[in-house]
Amino acid sequence: MRSRTIFAFLATTAIVVGCSSGGGGGTSAAPSSEAPASQPAASESAAASESASAATSAACNPPKQDGVTLSFTSFGGVYQEAQRKAWLEPYTALTGVKFTEDENSSNATIKSQVESGQVTWDVVDVGNDFGLDVHKDLLEPLDYTLIPKDEMNADLGITDYRVPDITYGVVLAYNTDKTAGKVPAGWADYFDTTKIPGKRGAWDYSEGGMFEFALMADGVAPKDLYPLDLARATKKLNTIKDDIVFWQSGAESQELIGSGEVAMTMIWNGRGWSAKNIDKKPVEIQWNQQIVTADYLVVPKGSPNKDAAMKFIAYASCAANNAGPSQYIPYGPTNTKSTANPAMVADLSVTNADQNSAYFNDAYLGEHFDEIDAAWQAWKGS
Amino acid sequence: MTTADEARSRTWPSLVGGRPRVNRWSVLALPAVVFLVAVFLIPLLAMTLRSVNDPPGAGLSNYQQFFTQGAYVRVLTNTFWIALLATVSCLVIGYPFAYLMTIVSGRVAGLLLIAVLLPFWSSLLVRTFAWQVLLRDTGVINRILLDLGVISEPLTLIRTTLGVILGMSHILLPFMVLPIYAVMRRIDPEFSRAAANLGASPATAFLRIFVPLSLPGVLAGCLLVFVLALGFYITPALLGGLKDQMISQLIVQQIQQRLDWGFGTAMGVLLVAITLAFLFAASRAVRLQDVFGSGIGED
Numbered sequence: 001m002r003s004r005t006i007f008a009f010l011a012t013t014a015i016v017v018g019c020s021s022g023g024g025g026g027t028s029a030a031p032s033s034e035a036p037a038s039q040p041a042a043s044e045s046a047a048a049s050e051s052a053s054a055a056t057s058a059a060c061n062p063p064k065q066d067g068v069t070l071s072f073t074s075f076g077g078v079y080q081e082a083q084r085k086a087w088l089e090p091y092t093a094l095t096g097v098k099f100t101e102d103e104n105s106s107n108a109t110i111k112s113q114v115e116s117g118q119v120t121w122d123v124v125d126v127g128n129d130f131g132l133d134v135h136k137d138l139l140e141p142l143d144y145t146l147i148p149k150d151e152m153n154a155d156l157g158i159t160d161y162r163v164p165d166i167t168y169g170v171v172l173a174y175n176t177d178k179t180a181g182k183v184p185a186g187w188a189d190y191f192d193t194t195k196i197p198g199k200r201g202a203w204d205y206s207e208g209g210m211f212e213f214a215l216m217a218d219g220v221a222p223k224d225l226y227p228l229d230l231a232r233a234t235k236k237l238n239t240i241k242d243d244i245v246f247w248q249s250g251a252e253s254q255e256l257i258g259s260g261e262v263a264m265t266m267i268w269n270g271r272g273w274s275a276k277n278i279d280k281k282p283v284e285i286q287w288n289q290q291i292v293t294a295d296y297l298v299v300p301k302g303s304p305n306k307d308a309a310m311k312f313i314a315y316a317s318c319a320a321n322n323a324g325p326s327q328y329i330p331y332g333p334t335n336t337k338s339t340a341n342p343a344m345v346a347d348l349s350v351t352n353a354d355q356n357s358a359y360f361n362d363a364y365l366g367e368h369f370d371e372i373d374a375a376w377q378a379w380k381g382s
Numbered sequence: 383m384t385t386a387d388e389a390r391s392r393t394w395p396s397l398v399g400g401r402p403r404v405n406r407w408s409v410l411a412l413p414a415v416v417f418l419v420a421v422f423l424i425p426l427l428a429m430t431l432r433s434v435n436d437p438p439g440a441g442l443s444n445y446q447q448f449f450t451q452g453a454y455v456r457v458l459t460n461t462f463w464i465a466l467l468a469t470v471s472c473l474v475i476g477y478p479f480a481y482l483m484t485i486v487s488g489r490v491a492g493l494l495l496i497a498v499l500l501p502f503w504s505s506l507l508v509r510t511f512a513w514q515v516l517l518r519d520t521g522v523i524n525r526i527l528l529d530l531g532v533i534s535e536p537l538t539l540i541r542t543t544l545g546v547i548l549g550m551s552h553i554l555l556p557f558m559v560l561p562i563y564a565v566m567r568r569i570d571p572e573f574s575r576a577a578a579n580l581g582a583s584p585a586t587a588f589l590r591i592f593v594p595l596s597l598p599g600v601l602a603g604c605l606l607v608f609v610l611a612l613g614f615y616i617t618p619a620l621l622g623g624l625k626d627q628m629i630s631q632l633i634v635q636q637i638q639q640r641l642d643w644g645f646g647t648a649m650g651v652l653l654v655a656i657t658l659a660f661l662f663a664a665s666r667a668v669r670l671q672d673v674f675g676s677g678i679g680e681d
Contacts, residue, residue, distance in 0.1 A: 108638045129639055138641075199519075204619065241624070245541060248619050259520050369640055370447070377453035377632075380624040381460075 059148055059314035060321065066096040068308045074125035075295075076103030078329055083125070083165075086324025087316045097308060110300045114138045119302040122309040129207070131162025131298045132366045140299040140306050146314035151335045153350065156294045157362045163317055164294035164334035166325055169349030169357075170209045171290040173272035176282040178263035186289040186356070187217035190264050191236060193243050198263025201256045204246035206376030207365050209266060209291050210237065212358060216289050222358035228368075230375040237379055257283050273330045273347050287352035293360050294334055426654065429647045436644030444648035454632060458652070461629045464618060465611035467543070468550040469558075472607045475551060476558035477600065483559075484566045495563075502556045510617050513549045514540060517621065545621035553617065554610055558603035565599030566592075605664055609657055629653055 072088060074080040080103055088099050102121065107130045113119045114137070131139060139161040147163055156164040174184050178198050184190060190200055190213065202210050212225050214236035220229070237244075245262050247253040254271040256262045258281035267275075269290070275283040297316065299309045315321060323333035326341040332348035333340055345351050365372065433444055448454055479498070483491045501509060516522045517540040524536040539545055569592060577587035615630040629649060636646030 106638060107641055111641050111643070135641070244624070246619075246624065248616075252620075259518075261518055261520050370451075370645075373635070374451045374453050377451075377457060377627065380627065381453055381456045 059146055059318035062091070062095050062311045062315050064095055065308060065311070068096070068305065069098045069100060070305050070308055070312060071100045071102065071120060071122045072125075072312075073102040073105045073121050073123070075105050079325075079331070080125075082325040082328035082331065083316075085328060087312075087321060090321070090324075091312060091315055095311075097312065110298070111138055114301050117302065119300050119304065121300050122303045122305045123312055124298050124300065125165060125295050126162070126298055127295060128157065128293045128360055128362050129366065131159055131296045132157075132363055133159055133161070134366055135161060138301055140301050140303060140309075142299065142313065143307075143310035146310050147317050148314070148319070148335065151319060151337050152317065153294075153334050153336050155292065155359045156334055157360070162296035162298045163313060165297045165313075165316055165322070166331040167292060167294045167334050167348075167350050168331055169269040169287070169290040169292050169352070171267060171269045171272060171349070172213075172264060172286040172288075173257050173267045173275070173283055174264045174286065175257055175260045175262070176284055178260045183284075184264055184286055186286065187213045190266075191217040191240055193240055196263060198243075199245050199261065200240055200243050201245050201247055201253055201262040201265025201267070203253070203266060204248055206373040207360075207369065209360075211372065211376070212291060212360075213266060213289070216358065222289070222356060225358055226361040226364045228364075228372065230372065234375060234379045238382075241379075254279070257281070269347070269349050270330050285347075287349075287357075289356050289358065290349060290352065291358045291360060292349050292353050430651050432643060433648035433651045436647070440644050444644045445652070447645060448648060448652065454649075457627045457632060458629050458656075460625065460627055461612060461653075462656070464543070464546060464550070464614075464626065464628060465608050467547050468554060468611040468614075469604050469608045471547050471551040472554050472558040473600065473604060476555055476603060477562060477596075479555075480559050480562035480566055480599075483563050484569075498556050498559050501552065506553055507616065509553060510549050510620050513545070513552070513621055517545050517548070540621055541623040543622065543626055546618045546626045549617040549621045550611060550614060554607045557606040557610060561602035561606065562596060562599035565602075566596050569595045601664070601667075605661065608660070612653060612657055 072083075074083055080101070084099075084101070088101075091097060092099065105124055105126055107126060110121065110124060110126075110130075113121060141160045142163055149158060149163070152158055152163060153167070156167065158164065172184060172187060172190055174196075179196050182196050184196060189196055193200070202208075211228050211230065211233040214233040215225055215229060216222065218232060218236045220232075245256060245265075247256055247265070250268055250271045253265055253267045254275045257265045257267060257272070258275040258279045260282075267285075269285060272283060272285045275281045276285075297313045299306060299313070303309055316324075317335055319335050319337035322335035322338040323340040325331045326333065326344045326348065330344055330347040332344075332350045340348055340351070434440055434442065436444075479494070483494045486494070514521070518524070519536040519538075519540070521540070523539060524533075527533045528536065573591050573595070574587045577591045578584070582590065612628075613630055615628040615634075618626045618628050619631060630653075633646050633649045633653070636642045636649065640646070
């Protein structure tokens with residue numbers, strides 16, 4: 001009987017992890033020439049002194065490293081397969097570095113590896129809730145003499161411990177059969193069930209974006225979202241409370257919008273893309289007022305192959321390689337100089353980013369989680 | 383047979399209320415004890431320590447943090463409410479089912495047993511998703527009813543407490559049926575016949591003889607289902623509405639994403655402590671070794 005409890009727990013955990021980022025088959029954005037110029041943040045890292053160009057060339061041309069084996073952990077599925085084809089396999093061909101892979105990236109696993117001193121993961125792909133300054137005891141500072149930090153999209157919350165590797169968007173998707181020809185222009189229409197009737201899908205996670213979307217629907221400009229006005233957001237959420245259908249996983253969101261059970265949903269753009277292009281459902285994405293976010297590469301503190309890990313992260317970040325996954329999935333590059341797959345450009349979050357797009361303030365969200373989550377639970381239970 | 387069983391249960395040493403004499407065969411329990419201590423007791427202690435010492439010197443601050451969040455406390459009470467509903471639902475379905483198993487022929491009883499166990503062997507997630515397919519607005523049940531013209535608007539089946547109880551009962555039913563059946567099939571039919579001889583109607587014989595004799599199985603089943611139900615949250619999350627929240631979800635969130643293991647373990651300890659309190663209360667009402675011994679060990 002105990003084992004069933006544990007199983008329920010594990011299953012649960014798997015879903016939570018699946019939701020937290022890559023599980024979504026979400027999409028990422030391509031760097032756009034219209035994107036705001038990256039302001040190289042004043043570097044706190046002792047290392048970032050070399051010129052960007054030197055970093056770039058070293059990053060794209062890693063030395064031979066025969067005999068090195070790196071572990072790479074991500075979220076599995078088509079997502080990790082795209083990373084494998086775009087980065088791991090070419091890197092092995094170029095340098096001789098071999099990879100062992102895990103498909104169950106988890107912040108908690110990193111923490112337990114570091115705490116127990118049994119660090120077996122070298123490079124880990126994590127969601128936007130991790131790799132912040134508060135996690136400094138768990139992660140190695142990245143080597144920004146190798147990794148081309150100056151070229152990375154500065155809106156994506158780069159820290160000393162994490163560098164974004166792919167971008168995706170949290171967007172509004174709608175089922176054209178259910179909206180009867182009407183096109184929701186943004187989140188105000190999501191919150192207006194008189195104008196366009198039907199259920200609304202939402203991720204059941206306090207920091208998944210619903211508070212932000214409620215505020216944008218209420219007229220808050222993307223740049224003014226933080227600090228979150230939770231009272232105002234909750235009031236807005238209350239206006240459609242009876243029409244909200246929660247989803248727990250990317251797969252579920254794809255199914256809800258594809259089947260038309262909801263007329264609109266918040267969704268990771270990769271899942272919206274799959275509903276339309278893989279499932280062939282009448283689903284469209286409204287890019288207006290999207291939240292652009294990313295997955296990140298980190299190196300657990302005490303990684304036995306720390307130096308080799310830095311070289312690999314630099315390779316995956318460099319302009320020539322960073323957009324590689326967009327050959328296979330609608331996840332875009334984080335390096336502003338990297339060119340995404342032309343066939344996928346229209347479906348990437350970054351390509352569709354404009355002045356109406358928002359970005360998660362991950363540091364703020366990390367610091368205020370308890371308050372934000374309590375407001376979310378209170379709203380659900382009220 | 384009944385008397386033999388009773389004699390046996392009286393001579394066997396037991397942890398609670400049994401005779402102090404130590405049976406030398408008890409050494410066979412050593413691996414199980416070592417196993418429980420290593421993988422259950424020690425981690426539980428470590429967890430408890432962590433809940434009062436993370437961040438260092440935390441004391442009871444993690445617990446304070448929990449109880450100052452009204453919304454979290456509500457989720458905790460809701461967890462017990464849902465577990466209670468699931469237990470009642472399993473009992474209502476499981477008791478007649480177990481009774482049916484005892485009165486039909488051996489072959490039919492075997493089929494009924496398989497019917498209970500079959501879904502038990504498939505994954506919890508698969509079964510929960512199957513319920514989604516059945517219950518949702520565009521799902522099987524609503525489709526059929528709409529096509530038949532019975533209803534004109536889809537019934538709200540999913541994302542309700544009803545949906546949660548359906549899904550959880552399906553998963554937990556074997557834990558109710560098996561202990562009850564194990565007890566029921568050892569109830570000597572002669573008792574009911576004797577009651578009839580003494581003038582009792584079948585209903586009276588059933589209510590005053592059979593039901594009381596089956597109570598240890600009922601209690602075992604209820605306790606098992608209730609305790610297991612407390613740890614659920616996937617099923618409520620997938621089949622329930624906004625209010626059908628369970629504490630495990632908050633725990634996973636803290637452990638897995640927030641990495642606030644002090645707060646996460648504090649919630650875990652609370653859940654374990656309250657569960658133990660329930661078991662303790664139950665032990666006042668009935669001897670637990672009777673419940674678990676007769677309920678599970680025999681079949």
